[in-house]
Amino acid sequence: MDIVIAAKNLTLAYGDKNIVKNVSLAVGPRTVTALIGPSGCGKSTLLRTFNRMNDFVPSFRLVSGEINYRDLNVYSEKVDPVYIRRRVGMVFQKPNPFPSSIAKNITWGPSINGFTGDYDQLVESSLRRAALWDEVKDKLNSSGLALSGGQQQRLCIARAIAMDPDVILMDEPCSALDPASTARIEDLMTDLRDRYTILIVTHNMQQAARVSENTAFMFQGEMVEYSNTKQIFNAPKQRLTEDYIMGRFG
Amino acid sequence: MSTTTAIANSDMSAITRTGDARLKIRWHELAVVRWLQICAWISVATTIAIVAILVLESSAFFAVVPVWNFLTGTNWSPLIDPRSFGVLPLITGTLVVSLGASLIAVPIGLGSAIYLAEYASPTTRRFIKPTIELLAGIPSVVFGYFAVTTVTPFLQAIFPSTEVFNAASAAIVLGFMVLPMITSLCDDAIRAAPRTLREGGFALAATKAEVSIGILIPASMSAIMASFILGFSRAIGETMAVALAAGSTPNMSLNPLISMQTMTGYIVQVAMGDVPHGTIEYQSIFAVAAALFVMTLILNLLSQFIVRRFARQWE
Numbered sequence: 235m236d237i238v239i240a241a242k243n244l245t246l247a248y249g250d251k252n253i254v255k256n257v258s259l260a261v262g263p264r265t266v267t268a269l270i271g272p273s274g275c276g277k278s279t280l281l282r283t284f285n286r287m288n289d290f291v292p293s294f295r296l297v298s299g300e301i302n303y304r305d306l307n308v309y310s311e312k313v314d315p316v317y318i319r320r321r322v323g324m325v326f327q328k329p330n331p332f333p334s335s336i337a338k339n340i341t342w343g344p345s346i347n348g349f350t351g352d353y354d355q356l357v358e359s360s361l362r363r364a365a366l367w368d369e370v371k372d373k374l375n376s377s378g379l380a381l382s383g384g385q386q387q388r389l390c391i392a393r394a395i396a397m398d399p400d401v402i403l404m405d406e407p408c409s410a411l412d413p414a415s416t417a418r419i420e421d422l423m424t425d426l427r428d429r430y431t432i433l434i435v436t437h438n439m440q441q442a443a444r445v446s447e448n449t450a451f452m453f454q455g456e457m458v459e460y461s462n463t464k465q466i467f468n469a470p471k472q473r474l475t476e477d478y479i480m481g482r483f484g
Numbered sequence: 485m486s487t488t489t490a491i492a493n494s495d496m497s498a499i500t501r502t503g504d505a506r507l508k509i510r511w512h513e514l515a516v517v518r519w520l521q522i523c524a525w526i527s528v529a530t531t532i533a534i535v536a537i538l539v540l541e542s543s544a545f546f547a548v549v550p551v552w553n554f555l556t557g558t559n560w561s562p563l564i565d566p567r568s569f570g571v572l573p574l575i576t577g578t579l580v581v582s583l584g585a586s587l588i589a590v591p592i593g594l595g596s597a598i599y600l601a602e603y604a605s606p607t608t609r610r611f612i613k614p615t616i617e618l619l620a621g622i623p624s625v626v627f628g629y630f631a632v633t634t635v636t637p638f639l640q641a642i643f644p645s646t647e648v649f650n651a652a653s654a655a656i657v658l659g660f661m662v663l664p665m666i667t668s669l670c671d672d673a674i675r676a677a678p679r680t681l682r683e684g685g686f687a688l689a690a691t692k693a694e695v696s697i698g699i700l701i702p703a704s705m706s707a708i709m710a711s712f713i714l715g716f717s718r719a720i721g722e723t724m725a726v727a728l729a730a731g732s733t734p735n736m737s738l739n740p741l742i743s744m745q746t747m748t749g750y751i752v753q754v755a756m757g758d759v760p761h762g763t764i765e766y767q768s769i770f771a772v773a774a775a776l777f778v779m780t781l782i783l784n785l786l787s788q789f790i791v792r793r794f795a796r797q798w799e
Binding site for chain 1: 682684
C-alpha cells in the first residue's frame with residue numbers, strides 16, 4: 235500500500251510536557267482516518283504536525299521521530315512548510331471564513347499560490363464539491379460571514395478543496411455545528427474520499443464509526459490502537475479502547 | 485483550637501452593623517452616589533457650556549459677517565484694514581498641514597503596527613511599545629521648536645526656497661505626534677483579529693506577509709480607517725507645534741514650503757494678543773473655533789460610524 239502521511243516514533247511537546255509519546259501511524263491514499271480519544275490525548279497536536287500548523291505555537295517542540303508526507307520529511311529544515319500546506323489542507327474546529335465575499339474566500343488561496351486557470355470555474359467546482367453551490371450560487375459576492383455555521387464550514391471545506399490538495403486534515407470540523415449540518419458534512423466527507431486522503435479528529439465516536447475506514451485511538455499521548463474502524467468498534471484488541479468506546483470514560 | 489474560637493468570636497462581636505434590623509436611610513451612601521453622579525455630569529456640563537459660548541460669541545460675529553462670506557471668502561485679513569473674514573485660507577492651512585501629517589503618520593503607523601502585531605518578538609515589542617508611548621508623551625511645544633530649529637533647517641538644505649516658518653515642518657512634526665495613536669490603534673485592531681483567521685490563511689499555504697496583508701489588514705480595515713480619521717482629527721485640532729512651526733501668515737496655497745496659518749494658529753495669535761474683548765476681531769476666533777469644532781465633530785462621528793457599520797463580528 236502507498237503511504238501518503240506517516241508519523242514515525244513521534245514525540246511532541248509543549249515546553250517540557252510531552253503531549254504525544256512515541257506515536258506511529260501510516261495513512262494510505264483516498265481513505266478517511268479518524269483520530270479519537272479523550273480531550274488532551276494529543277490527537278489535535280498530532281494532526282497539526284501533518285501540515286506544520288504547530289509552527290505558530292511558540293512552545294511547540296518536535297522531540298523525536300519524524301513526519302512524512304509522501305517522500306518528504308515534513309519537519310526537515312530543507313522542506314518548505316508553505317509547500318506542505320499547499321498539498322495538505324486543513325479545516326478547523328470553528329468555521330473561520332475570511333471576512334470577505336464567498337467567491338473571494340475560495341479564490342484567495344489559489345491566487346496567492348499562482349493559480350492561472352479560470353476563477354469562476356474554480357469557484358463553482360469547489361463549491362459544488364463542498365455541496366454548497368446550490369445554496370450560494372446567487373450570492374457569491376455577499377460576505378462569507380453572513381452564512382450559517384454549517385454553510386460557513388462547508389465554505390471552509392470548499393476553500394481547502396480549491397487548493398487542489400492531496401490531503402485534507404479536519405480538526406473536529408463538526409463540533410461547533412448542529413446535528414443537521416453535521417450530517418451534511420459527514421455525507422460530504424464520504425463523497426470526498428474518492429479524491430482526497432482525509433484525516434479527521436473527532437470527539438464523536440459515532441461520527442468516527444460512520445465516516446472513517448480506519449480509526450486510531452489515542453490516550454494520554456500514546457497510540458493505544460490503530461486499525462480498521464469496524465474492528466475498533468466491534469472487536470477492539472485493547473481493553474482501554476473498549477472502555478472508551480463503551481463510554482466508560484472520556 | 486480554643487484560641488481560634490476566641491479569635492473568631494471576638495471578630496464577630498466587632499461587627500456592629502447587624503445590631504439593628506430596622507430599615508434606615510443611609511445618608512453617607514446617598515452622599516456618595518450624589519458625588520459620583522456630579523463627577524459624571526461635569527463633563528456633560530462643560531461640553532454644553534463650551535458649545536453654548538461658541539454659539540453665542542460666533543452668532544455675534546455672524547451678525548456682522550454673513551456665514552456664507554465667512555465660509556467662502558478667500559481672504560483672511562481680520563486685523564488689518566481693509567478687513568476681510570474669508571476663512572478658506574485658514575482651512576487650507578489646516579488641511580495642508582493635517583494631510584501632510586497623515587501622509588507621514590499613516591504609512592509609518594500602519595507599518596509599525598503590522599510589525600509589532602505580527603513580527604516583533606515579545607522582547608522587541610516590550611522595547612518598542614513604551615518608546616512609542618514616550619513619543620506620545622512629548623509636549624507639543626517641544627515638537628514645535630524642534631520643527632523650527634531642526635526640521636526647517638533640514639528642509640532649507642534640500643529646498644532653499646523654504647521659508648523660516650513653513651507648513652511642511654509643521655506637517656512633519658505633527659505626523660510624528662499622531663503616529664503613536666495610529667500605531668497603537670492599528671496594533672490593537674490587528675491583534676484583535678482572531679487566531680483562527682490567521683490559521684485559516686496559513687492553512688491555504690500563505691506566507692506570513694500574505695496573511696498579514698491579505699487577511700489581517702482587510703479584516704481590521706474598519707478599525708484601521710477609524711484610527712486614520714481620529715489621527716487626522718487630532719492633527720486638525722493640534723495647536724502649539726503648528727502655531728510655532730507654520731507661522732502666522734494666512735496663505736491660500738498648496739505650497740508646503742511657505743508659511744501658512746492654521747485655524748488653531750489664528751486662535752492662539754488673537755487669544756494671546758492685545759485684541760480688545762467684544763470687538764469683531766475678538767469674536768472672529770469663536771467663529772473659527774466653531775468651524776474647527778464642526779470639522780472635528782464630523783470626523784469623530786465618521787470614525788464611530790465606520791467602526792459600527794463595518795465592525796466584524798468575531799464571535
